[in-house]
Structures are given as structure tokens and as C-alpha cells.
Amino acid sequence: MTFLFSNFQVSETAPLGHLVGSLRGEDEEESRVTFALIHANTSDGTFELDKRSGRIYVGKELDFEVTAEYGLQVRLTEANGATHLLYVRIGVRDENDERPSFTSDPVTFSLSEDTPVGSPVWNLSAVDLDGGLNGLVHYVMSLREPSPKFRINTLTGTIYLQEQLDYESETAYVLVVTATDQGMDPTKRLSNSVTLHVSIGEKKEDSKDFRFSACVPCAENLISYTFFR
Numbered sequence: 001m002t003f004l005f006s007n008f009q010v011s012e013t014a015p016l017g018h019l020v021g022s023l024r025g026e027d028e029e030e031s032r033v034t035f036a037l038i039h040a041n042t043s044d045g046t047f048e049l050d051k052r053s054g055r056i057y058v059g060k061e062l063d064f065e066v067t068a069e070y071g072l073q074v075r076l077t078e079a080n081g082a083t084h085l086l087y088v089r090i091g092v093r094d095e096n097d098e099r100p101s102f103t104s105d106p107v108t109f110s111l112s113e114d115t116p117v118g119s120p121v122w123n124l125s126a127v128d129l130d131g132g133l134n135g136l137v138h139y140v141m142s143l144r145e146p147s148p149k150f151r152i153n154t155l156t157g158t159i160y161l162q163e164q165l166d167y168e169s170e171t172a173y174v175l176v177v178t179a180t181d182q183g184m185d186p187t188k189r190l191s192n193s194v195t196l197h198v199s200i201g202e203k204k205e206d207s208k209d210f211r212f213s214a215c216v217p218c219a220e221n222l223i224s225y226t227f228f229r
Contacts, residue, residue, distance in 0.1 A: 004076070004086045008056070011093045012064040020047065020090060023054030023074065032079060035086075039073035047090065049074065056088070064094040065129045096134040096183035099190040100126040106195040113167040114203035121150070124157035124194065126179035136182040142193065143176035150175060150198075165200050173198040 008021035023035060037049045047070065048059040056072075072088040102124065111121055128135040141152045141159075147170065149163045159175070175198065180191035 004084055006086060006088045007091070008088070009091045009093055010058065010062065011095055012062045013095050013097060014058050014062060016058055016060070018058040020056040020058060023056070023076070023086060023088070034077050036075045036077070037072060038075050041071045042067070046070065047072065056090070062092050064092045064131065065098065068092050068094070068131075094131045094134060096130055096181060096185070096188055096190060098129040098135070098181075100128040100137050100179040100181055100192045102126050102179070102192065102194040104194075106197055108197045108199075110199045110201055111161070111165065112201050112203055113165040115161055115165060117161055117164055119161050120158050121161050121198075122159045122196065124152075124159065124177055124179075126157065126192065126194075128179075128181050128190075130181065130183075133182045133184055137179045138182060140178050140180070141175060142178045143174065145174045146170060147173075149173060152177060159196075167200050167202040171200050173200070 006021065006023060010018065010020045014020075032052070033054075035049055035051050035054045040047070045059045046062070048057045049055075049072075050057070054074075054076075069092065070090040072090065074086040074088055076084040076086055078084075107122070107124075109122055115121065124139065126137045126139070128137050137157075138154050139152050139157045140154065141150065144150060147163075149161060149165060149170075150159055150173070151162045152159050157177075157179070159177075175196040176193055177196065178191050178193045181189050183189045
């Protein structure tokens with residue numbers, strides 16, 4: 001028995017019945033051989049093997065994020081009874097088919113009006129299950145109302161205060177942040193957005209105690225009072 005190896009690639013978006021590849025179907029005398037699938041790292045019919053032609057077809061939907069590679073063992077039997085064992089590797093090619101997602105939408109948080117300019121105030125994180133550039137996410141702030149008091153780090157998703165807040169001027173802001181993957185083809189990049197509601201609180205004034213004394217005449221006596229605040 002001899003051992004042979006074959007490698008194929010198939011897109012995760014390949015439809016059912018898609019031809020993955022064909023194993024050699026003729027022996028040295030050009031007589032027909034037969035193929036039999038004897039082992040696979042999947043037992044759910046993900047791939048189908050034509051025993052006469054040696055063609056391998058997609059039998060079920062593929063998903064790179066679930067399984068990126070399959071291994072098949074095929075027994076090849078020649079017309080004269082000689083057998084060979086074929087190891088077939090099928091790599092699943094990742095496609096940009098997953099959209100970035102945020103854990104919460106909308107997001108609500110509060111800030112004091114005396115928050116220092118330049119402070120990080122919130123960190124967003126969008127998850128894209130694709131691999132490579134298809135799963136790399138960049139962030140942009142697509143809406144800042146009623147004024148551009150905030151900015152976002154494109155790479156990390158951290159939001160910073162870039163202008164001083166004033167409770168007397170504005171008590172609430174609405175932000176919209178869009179996360180976009182960085183797939184090689186800009187026309188096929190996928191994105192998703194999240195809305196943030198930011199409420200502004202009045203800063204705490206320093207309390208100043210003061211006291212004074214007063215004398216109030218009452219009958220024959222003077223009554224002294226001391227007041228505190």
C-alpha cells in the first residue's frame with residue numbers, strides 16, 4: 001500500500017454541491033479506480049466523495065470561525081485490487097462575512113462637569129469573529145450632538161473628553177460610534193454602530209461654614225444666639 005497526499009482550499013461561503021477538488025481517478029494502465037471515505041475529522045456529511053470520479057463536494061454549510069481545516073482519509077482501490085491510502089487536507093478560506101458587534105446598545109453613563117479635559121471617559125469594544133484584517137476593527141465617531149466635546153481613538157475604541165463641559169450650557173450629549181472591519185476589499189467591509197447617551201452632572205461646590213452671633217432682648221435678660229451653616 002502506498003500513501004498519497006492532496007491539498008485543497010474552499011471558501012467558507014461555497015454553496016452546497018460546490019466542487020472542492022478531484023482526486024486522481026486513473027491508475028497507470030488507465031483503468032478505473034474506486035474511492036472510499038474511511039475517516040474524517042467530521043462525521044456530519046460536511047463533504048461528499050464520489051466513489052467513481054474521486055470528486056469531493058461541499059455537503060454542508062462551512063464556517064471558518066467554527067472549523068478552519070478538515071482532514072479526510074480516502075482508500076483508493078485499483079482495478080487489480082491494489083489499494084492506496086490518500087490523506088486529504090481541506091483548508092477553509094476565511095471570507096469577510098461577520099459584522100462587528102457591540103456587547104451593549106445603547107450605552108448610558110454620567111460625567112461631572114468638572115471632568116478634566118483629556119480624560120478617558122468610556123471604552124468601547126466591538127468584536128468581529130472573522131480572522132486577519134477581516135476581523136480588525138477601526139472606530140469613528142459618526143455623530144456628536146449637540147457639540148463635539150468628545151473624540152475617540154480609532155484603534156482602541158477609547159472615548160476622551162476634548163473640551164470642557166458646562167452643566168449650565170448642556171446637560172446631555174448623544175454620540176454614535178461606528179465600528180468597521182478592515183477587509184482587503186474596501187467595498188465589502190462590514191460595520192455596525194452603537195449609540196451613547198452621556199448625562200452631565202453639576203460639579204459639587206465647596207461648602208463654606210459661617211457663623212454670627214446676635215443678642216435678642218427678652219424681658220430683663222439678653223439671650224445670645226450663635227448660628228452655623
